[in-house]
Every structure is written in structure tokens, then in C-alpha cells.
Amino acid sequence: DPALIFDLGGKFDKSFNEAAYNGAERWKAETGGTYKELEMQSEAQREQALRRLAQAGANPIVMTGFAFGEVLGKVAPDYPDTKFVIIDMVVEQPNVQSVVFTEEQGSYLAGVAAALASKSGTVGFIGGMDIPLIHKFECGYAQGFKATRPDGQLIINYTGTTPAAWNDPVKGGELLKAQVSQGADVVYAAAGGTGIGVLQAAADAGVLSIGVDSNQNHLHPGKVLTSMVKGVDNSVYDAFKAGADVEPGVKVMDLASGGVSLAMDDNNKPLISGEIAGAIDAAAKAIQAGEITVHDYMADNSCPVR
Amino acid sequence: MERMPKWADVILTPLISLALAFALSALLILAIGESPAEALKVVVQGALGSSYGWGFTLYYATNFIFTGLAVAVAYHAGLFNIGGEGQAAMGGLGVALVVLALPWPHWALALPAAAVGAALMGALWALVPAWLQARRGSHVVITTIMFNFIAAALLNYVLVNLLRPVGSMDPASASFPAATHLPKLSEMALALGVDWGRNTPANISFFVAVAACLLVWLLIWHTRLGYEIRAFGKSATAARYAGISALRITVLAMLVSGALAGLMAVNNVMGEAERLVLNAVEGAGFIGIAVALMGRNHPLGVLLAALLFGFLYQGGGELALWTSIPRELIVVIQALVILFTGALDNMVRMPLERLFMALRRKGA
Amino acid sequence: MTAAPAIELRGISKAFGPVQANRAIDLVVPRGTIHGIIGENGAGKSTLMSILYGFYRPDAGQILIDGKPVAIADSQAAIRAGIGMVFQHFKLVPNFTVLENVVLGAEDGRFLRRSLARARAELKHLAAEYGLQVDPDALVETLPLGHQQRVEILKALYRRADILILDEPTGVLTPAEADHLFRILRSLRDEGKTIILITHKLREIMQITENVSVMRRGEMVASVRTAATGPAELAELMVGRKVLLRVDKGPARPGAPVLEVQGLRMVDAEGVERLRGIDLAIRAGEILGIAGVAGNGQTQLLEILGGYPPAGATLSGEIRLGGRPLPLAGSQGRARRLAGIGHVPEDRQAEGLVMDFTAWENIAFGYQDAPRFQRGPLMDNAALRADAMGKIARFDIRPPDPDLAAKSFSGGNQQKIVVAREVERDPDLLLVGQPTRGVDIGAIEFIHKRIVALRDAGRAVLLVSVELDEIMALADRILVMFDGRIMGERLPAEATAAELGSLMAGVEPALADAGGAAG
């Protein structure tokens, strides 16, 4: 059986753990198979969980989150016959598939959409903890926004420095209000449970928000401009489906492969004008064609625009 | 003459309280539609049923011993140190800086140096609140809470901007060199020819923690400083009469307390993760409060309470890992254990006392 | 009125855990009388009265008021039955005003304004009627103890108490205040109120009571008419053996000056000058007594000499010990002890002892760094215990259990622990504040003997006490302090209580002796 390990945020984090869960459930529904799932309780359990699952014969073992990288590098060689899939991190081992997403590309599109949907010319970004991964989102978003609206204003907030930063909808709402009071009328939230508060407050304040990781358009129909969807669910689904035949190596999930995308559905249809849809499409094509390169914050820890 | 025999007070009362807490937990498990017997089996099996489980239980217990001792030492001086979380986090920074700064040839050299680094950083993080309390009267409860947040911010900054290897996604320091890896208890057992607790994080720091218990016991009850700490904690006016300086005791007690909390990093950062990650403390600082209070601020009590919490933590982890019971159940069980053994203990003690008094009267 | 007694207790028993504090006690107090109760520390006096006041519940026994059995489940019931009580340790809220304290629990209605207004008027009336003046708006913690006691009495009267219990009321009073209190008690009695007075002072029993009951170890051993007995008999009944009621001491043989104080001034943190230029000298082999009403700077003088001036105080002047000047500033407690100054502080519970420490730990308190208590880097707990065992034996500290917490000893035995510690160090100078406050006569006798023995061994003693009797009996010379100044010096043999009393009140007697003050 395959197995799935969720990172510390837990499987209902409204973010990528939940997406992974959804992918696994879809596989289960379609194939009628069973899988083993584990939620991390503490840092020390990572290795324990990996080893126990490997010993129990789970294959492949999928895990979400860069925090597993270190441990997986240590554990994978001990179980050469087991396949491991790690999401959001590259681990170079012969039996590991590393799935990474080009969040900067999806966020670029979100920036384009925000730029065009904004009437005021000011948009916002609200991140959870100030960590490199979230800067990747921020930087892609900023690039898309500035490319579309060079004179526009971008307001950036991070919620905190403790794990509470991911679970503080009250603070998320307040940050949104602060950004709105500075003129922002489209705000992109990459902040887990805090983002729920951002989307809510945006809906209340009558401004647009952009969801993240999963499709969050349905949370406030007609008020969420779009969501930057990371295809974690698909990756998990694919891995489960491939079973023991998962292909090792780095799998880059980018725009081209549909790994990242903007969610379009009935909920946000009224918000996406032809102009916006066109611009998003154009940008997506340009990126796929290599005409636009979206700078990856992780490459050099800096962002060309701010 | 006491109301009841000492053994009844220190053994019987907590055991009955514990039984009550577990009984209530069982009801709760029933209420959420699971089997208490099954859960109990998983917990006990997972935490104590194998050398493997022990390897985790002891690892968690080690963390809690350090933070529990930290709270206990401050408590003896009448200070409530809620800052274990921040101090332990800073201790982690101390360990990382020491280990990464020099090419250590052997762990036996790196361990003492890292311990000093951890203790110094932890102590430093307690120093400011201590000094402010003694000199400016700023309540140590507030300042240590604030310093927890400040430590988190500082660590966030240092890990993301300074210690993170280039190109790494993970807000964590580089991995520590292999030479500085501490011997795991399993490796030590293997050296003695025993196959014990393979691949578990318990490491030599456990002995450091036990030694710390002993040292704290000596400090508090067998040194002049300990005598003065206790005197000051029990009666500040009497301490003045005896020429005991409030500033000196407050600062020293908090330094020792902070250093103990900081030392936890030897276990989790150096012994387990072998690098510094964000939020490495994982709330052990707060559990230390419960451990100290339940252990009645005595090192032996702290040791036992830490083992109990290590057991619950590991057993609960297993429960969440291998059954469909959510991990929060174990938080509730922990809460009930704290409540019954620590706060509702008189609910058991009072009737017991009456019972023993009645028995005695009949016997007399 | 003569028919039923105001109070009748039948077979009252009370145990605190294993301690039997009261054992089948019977007591009858006729209406309109003052009834004394005496007994050693821990005899159970306070417990018995607390039961009468509904603070504790008896394990067995019956209470009759005016011949009718009443159930006194709590203090509310006692108050309703017309009982008021002034506790040994006052039950006042320190940071409340006098008015708030009086009103607490006896408010009229939900809102305070009415209650406070009525209490203010009533207080004025009571003050005038009984001479119980206190500022109704003063915070209780700022009042001298004598005034706090007035507040307690006012509380009882405000609640229209018919029966008033006073538990060791004179322990905190100056002689003048005590006289004043007794006048009040007499006038209350004359109005038909019934009063129970607990005291350790036989003189007071003889002076004011009609009947007296003696308690020993939880039992009522005797109840007699005061006129039919005398101090010696009472003392013997109390202690169970013959007690010396006078301090037995020979003439002093003073030697070289040990302590010289010159121009000592102290301004406290609030900017009030508490000591206004104190000059004094004590010689080896003499006891210098300082008399004065509490609150006239004696406390501060002792604290400064002991090396721990009040926080934020500014000091000036000079203190020399054996000719060498001592530094004034900072916390000098350790240094003073090393220099040979022992100190029995005024407040044994707050200063002299750590109440949660065991007896043996307290035996080293303040001397924890003495070399003989150290063993390498550690403290030599075995040596401490051995030392404690010796002191417990020599000072007859009861129970002789070094592992008992200080708070579990009775007041007298607590004081013995402190005295044993300070006296046995054989200091060159012993500072003693209120050594026998609240202590029973057996223990008083013992403590006085040890102080005299120290003097006879050629040591200097500075004795501060508000008990004029104690000063007169112990001191070789007497200084009287008033308002931070030395008002005059007298020799005990020549001084009269009246003369000292007026000095204590700040009044120079007509024949003021110009060069009186030492220095």
C-alpha cells in the first residue's frame, strides 16, 4: 500500500497538506485502494515515521513539506527497495522522487490578475511566517504585478514569527483591513489558516482576495478573484497510482505541466473579465514559451522587484 | 505528627489521582467512539512496550527534565519563569553557533562546548528579565512571555537570513558535521552488546539531564546559594534581614534557570535534529511548567513528571500515528493528568486523610 | 440579668489533625463582667475563642448565649448572636480605609455610598463616646498597631456586639494605650456588655478582670474569682511549676564602649525624616533599654544598626563598633554579623525566621556563610542539624523536633529559636527588638535570663521594647525615644513609670535633665 505523511501543520491545514490529502482520497475513491496516513506530532517523529512505514512495507511513501528533506536523505539509503516521494524539496537519492512546484510562476499569474482587477492600482500580499518558501510566492506575485502595472503599489505583510502565524485568522483579517485602508483592493494570501481570515475580511470589506494552494474560490463565491493552485493533490494521486513504479528524480511541476495554475470556476467567473483572462493566458503562454522568465526567489535569495 | 503516613501522601495520592485522570480519559475515548482498551494498549505499547518506544519516551523526557528544572529553580526563588520556551530556543542558537564555528574533532569535545554555548545563550535570555525584575520591578511573568516572542523573531531572522545555507528552502541551519553527532543511547547499548532502541533519538543528553537533576538537587538543598534562593523565595523580608541581596539572588536564580532551559538544546538540536530548525522547542518550555509544578519543584519529582510526560507524549504520538484517534486526544489526556495530579490532588488527599485519621483512632 | 450567664461553653473539643487544641472545655461567663483567660503559648486560648466566634467549628460541645443554646456555624451567626472579636492577629484589609474595614460585611444594601455615610456618622459617635479616635479615611496599613486595634474594636461595636472577645490586645500597645483600652473596657462593662480578655500579663488580669480561667495544653485547668487568687498562683497553674516573676539580675559592670552612634539621621523614601540625629553609646557589660511608643523611630534604628535600612532611605551620621566606623550605605547584614552584631528582630515571623524553613534551617539563618557550616563547596547540613539539636536542648524549644517547619512552632518557641541563634553566637553587641511580644511568661522568664547572662559575660545589649515593665526590669540605663529623637536618659532605679510615660509622649518633665541624652 502507499502511504502519505503530513507535515506538522496537520492534514486539515487548508493548505498543501490538505491538498495532498485530497489527492490521496481521490485515488482511494477511484481505485478502491487503501493507504496509510500519518500526521507528524513532533520533529523527532519524522525519521520514526519514515522508517516504520518503510519497514511495514508501504510503497511508495509520500511526504509533504521541505522539512522532511534532511531526514529523508538519511533514511532513503537504508530502504533501497522502497520508493519515496517528497513534495517541495529536492533530495538526491536513487529511490526518491522530488516534486517541486514553480510557485513563482503561478504567483506571477496571480500578480497579473491582481494588477488588472485592481481599480486603485494598489494590491497586497499577506504571508504567514517570513520564510523563503513564502518569499517565493511573494516574489512571483510582485513580478507579475509590476510587469502588468509598473507604477502600481504593492503592500506586503507577514503575520508572525511563531507557529501561531499560520493559525491566526483574526490577525489575517486585521492585516487585510490595514492594507485596504492603504488602498489595496486585491490581496493575495499565502498564510494557511490565517489566510481564511484574510479571505473572510476581504469579502466583508468588498475587496478581492486570491487564495492559495487549493482552490479556495468557493469560500466566498464572487469575492475571491482566483486561487493559485498548487497541484499537490495531482502529485500525490500520480504517485499513488504509479505505486512502486514511481520514477525517481526531480519532477518539476510548472505551468506547462499544470503543476501550478490559477483556479477558474463558476465561483469566480463573473470576476474574470475577458481582458483579465486574456492577459493571464498570454502570460502563461509566454512563460511556457520561455519568453518570460519568472525569477525564483530561492535562486539567490532576492527579488528583482518589490 | 502528620495526618497520614508520608508514603500515602507521596505515592498513594498521586497514583489515585492518575487513575482518576485515566478513567476520565477512557470515558472521553468512548465518547468519541473508540475503544479505551485499544488506545491504552497502543499508548503503553508504543511508549514503554519496546526498547524502541523507550528510546522516544526518554528523548522527550530529556527535554522536559531540562525545562522542568528551569521552572523549578526559578520557582524556589519565588520567580515564575514562563520563558523556558524562548530560553530553550536561544539555547539552540548557542549550540548551532558553537558546533558550526569550529571543526570539532570529536563529539566529546563538542558536547561540553555546545553545552556551554546553550547554557550561556539560555542564561542570557533570562538575564534581562531577571535584571529588570530586580532593578525596575518589571514583573518577570510579563517580561519572560515577551522574551519568548522576541526569541522566536530573532531565531526566525537568524535562520532565514544568516544560518540558512544558500539555496536551501528550509529555514534551518546547515547540518552539523558528523564528528559532532552525539552517541545515541542505542549506539551506546550496542557498544555494550545490547540491541536496544534502534533508530531512536534518545541520546547521551539523557545522562546530562539526570546529572542536571542531581546538580540542581545539590544546588538547592546543599549549597549556600540554594539556601539563600529558597530563603528569598519564601520570605523576601526575612532575606533582607539575613543580608541576602535580592538583586543577586534574582539574577543568579534566573541565570541558572535560563541556562537549564537552554541546555535542552543539547538534546533536541545537537542530539536529535543535528541542525537548528525553526520552532525546534515545540512547546517543551510550556510543558516544563507543568512538569515542575507536578514534580513539586523537586528534581526527583521533575524527573518522574518528565518521564510521565515523555510517556504520554510518545504514547500519544503513537496513538495518533497508528490509530484514527486524533492527536489532540493526548493533549486532553495530558490536561487531565495535570489537573488531577497537580490541582485537584486535594480531592483525593482530603478523604484519604480522613480515612487514615479514622484508622489511627481505631488503632489507638 | 443575673439569671443566665452571657456565655456558657459546655464540653468544647477541637482537633487540628492530630493536634488536640481544645479538650472538653467548660466555661461560664456572667453578663456584665470582664473575664480573663490565661495560658501558655499554644494552650488553646485563641482556638477556643475562635470557636465561640464561629471561625472554627468545634468537633464537640455546646454553646449557650444567655442560657439558650445557639448553633454558631460561622462568624455571621456569631455576629448575629451579639459576639464581636478582636483577633490576636488583626483581621483587617491593609489597603482599605478604616471606614471600608468597618463597613465590610455589615453594609446596608448593595451600594456603598449609603453604608459609608452611615458608618462615618456612627464612627464619629462611637469615637466620642468611648474615646476611640481614628481617622476614618486613613489606610489601615499606615496606622500604628494601637490604632489598628481601635479599628477592630470599632468594627465590633459597629456591629452592636454585646459580648466582646479580645485576644491578647495589649501585646501591641504602649502602657498609656493599654490604660486607655482598659478604661474603654470598663465603661463597656458598666454598660452591661460582657468582655473576655486573653492576655499573658498577670498584672492586667489582676487589674481589670472579675474572674479568670487558666488553660493548659488544651484543657481548662481552673476558673477562679480574681480577687481570690494572685499572680504567683496563676503563673503556677499556667505553667505547672513555680515561675520567677522578677528578673533576677545583679548590678552591671560596664566596660569599654562597644557601640557609638553619632548624629544618625535617616530620611525615608517618602522624604520623611524618621531619625533626627541619634546619639548613643553602649558599653560592654550593660543593657541599654530604649523605651518609646511604637513608631517613633526605634524600628528604623534597629534596622539601620542591623545593616538593612529601609529601601530608598538616605542615611547620615556615624556608627562605630569597637571604635571602628561601620559603613552606612547598602545592605550590610552580612558584614554586621561578621563584625559581631547579633540581632533579634522585632518581627520574628516576617524577618527573623523563614516560616517555611525547618527549625534546623532557621538555626543558621543569617549565618549561612559561617565557615563551620560549610564543607567544601557544599553546606554541611549535618553540622547544621547537630548545632540545631544542641540549641533546641539548651533552650528547651518544644517540640524538640529540628525537622518541624518554623510555622508549626508556637510563638514563644519561634522566638526561642531566634534568640538561641543570636545569643549563642556570643556577639559583642546584641540588638533585641520586642523580645517577648506575645510570648508566655515561662518563655519570657527564660529569654530574659539569657539576655542578662549575655550581659554578665561582658557583652553589650541594645534592648528596644514598648513594654515599659520589660525595660524597667532588664535595662541598666534607659533612653526614651520620641519622634526620631532621644528625649532623655534615666536610670531604672530612679525613674518612675509616670516620668518615662511623659517622655514617651514627647513631653519634657518639668525637671528636664539638660545633659540627659547620652553622647
Added chain:
Amino acid sequence: MDFATLIQILDSAVRLMTPLLLACLAGLYSERAGVFDIGLEGKMLMAAFASASVAYATGSAWLGLLAGIAGAATLAGLHGLASIRFRGNQLISGVAINFLASGLTVLLGQKTFGLGGRTPSLSGAARFGEITLPFAESLRPLPVIGPVYAELVSGHTILVYVAFAMVPLTWWMLYRTRFGLRLRAVGESPASVDTAGVSVIRLRFAAVMICGVLCGIAGAYLATGISAGFVKEMTAGRGFIALAALIFAKWRPWGALGATFLFGLMEAVANRFPNLDLGVVTVPSMFMNALPYILTVVILAGFVGRAIPPRAGGEPYVKER
């Protein structure tokens, strides 16, 4: 900074301080009566969960509020049972309550809604809406007071006004009523209250239950006022900040207003100026986020003297040992 920005920041400060103020006043009642309470966090969390669940189930924010109050009051009763009736250690009891709430909310939430402890988002009458005070719009054009009234004073949920009204009410209760007199007395000297014929246990229980009610309102505000639903651990340390504010306020109602306003204000400022550009360097976001805490320490050290807690605080009332 212009006037409009100032108003916006103050407006945000008001919203952010409200849960702190309620929790701080809650703690004030309890601690003034001599019962320490580090379980404010847990009680708020429980209330937030209960109110969100019931509001979702019934569609009524008011029923949610009642449920929140009931949830917090249950935990308060537990605290009272442990620390008053059974004379247990008040700090331990508080710690236990925090753990209990943290676990129970998620456990029950998962059992009920299956969303990992989250409740579904609330909308419509299941939330407390913002109230526009009379004349807010017509007064808006007036200089200064117009915007102050229309933006700052008007436009909050009812619970915000309740919180602010609690300050004078608490002051009045504490200093002008019989109950307040006894409450203050029992925290300073329970024996005085006892010998005055008033039950210490009953008084303390009353105080602890009031504390529960106020924590209940605070929690309901978090889940059904300022946001729309429960998220696990959503109190995010506010109970501890409220405790800090209480000490800061020296256990006085108006002080509580000031202290919690300061915390709210600092958070609002940090939210508004996330990247302080000092010309040469830009202060990293981490430090802007920590700024409220750093400033608290500075203010505490610089301006606030020793805070003396109620004398009998933390100690159970024992008359027979």
C-alpha cells in the same frame, strides 16, 4: 502620517484590543479576588469554539455568544473547583485548562465537523455585524470629530461596545458596590472577609465565574465578531498578552483599558508599517512583528513601577492547617 491613517490605525487598535480587554478584565475579577488565572487563553479558546459551533448550527450569533459563555464558564467552574474548593495550585489548574481547551476544541471540532478542528465559516446572522451608530454618516463631513465618530467610534460589533462599557462598569462594581468591596477584600485578606461573616468560597466562586463569562464574550468576539468561524489555536497567545496587560495595569480597570489599548495600538502600528525603512537599512518583518513585545519590555522597564499583586493572590484560603 496623516489624520486618516491615524484614525485607521486607532480603529484597528480598537478591534485588536477588544479580546485583550475582555480577557484582561476577566483576569482582573479573578485575581482581585485572590485567584490567579493563567487559563485565560484556554477559556477564550473554548468559548471561541463553542460560540462558532453553536452559531453555525443555529445561525444565531447570540446563541453562539451564550454557548461561548457557557463553554468558558464551565472551564472557570473547573478552575474554581480545583483552586477554591479543593485548594489546589492555581497555576497548575490554569496550565491544565489551557491544555484541556487546546485539545478538546480540536477533538470535538473534528468529531462534529470533520474539518480538522475548524468550524465551517459563518455568515449572515451567525456573525455579529458591525453597528453603525446614529448620525455616523451625517456627521462624517465635520472636521476631526466627523471621521473620529464615523470611523473610530461607529462601525464596530456590539461586543466591542460591551467590552468598552465593561471598564466603567467594572470600576463602579469594584469601588462603589458591596460586592466590589468584598471582592477586593477577599483578594487582600480573606480572613477579614471570613470573620466579617461573609463566605470566602462563595465570593471567590462568583469572581471566577464572572471571569469565565468575560472570557466567554472575548472568545465569542474572536470567532463570531472579528472573524467568521473557529480555527484551531486561534487565540494565538492573546490570553497571555492579556495577563501581561493585567499586571501592567496593576490590576485596575482603567489601567486595563490603557494597557490593552497599548498592545492593540502597537500591533496595529506594526501591521500598518510592516517594513520600516530607516534609509540605510530596512527593518526585517520579523522585528516589526516582534516590536509590540520589545516595546512592552521597554515601557515596563522605563515607566511602570513595581506591580504589587493582590496580597492573598495565588494562595488558597486555608484556616485549619
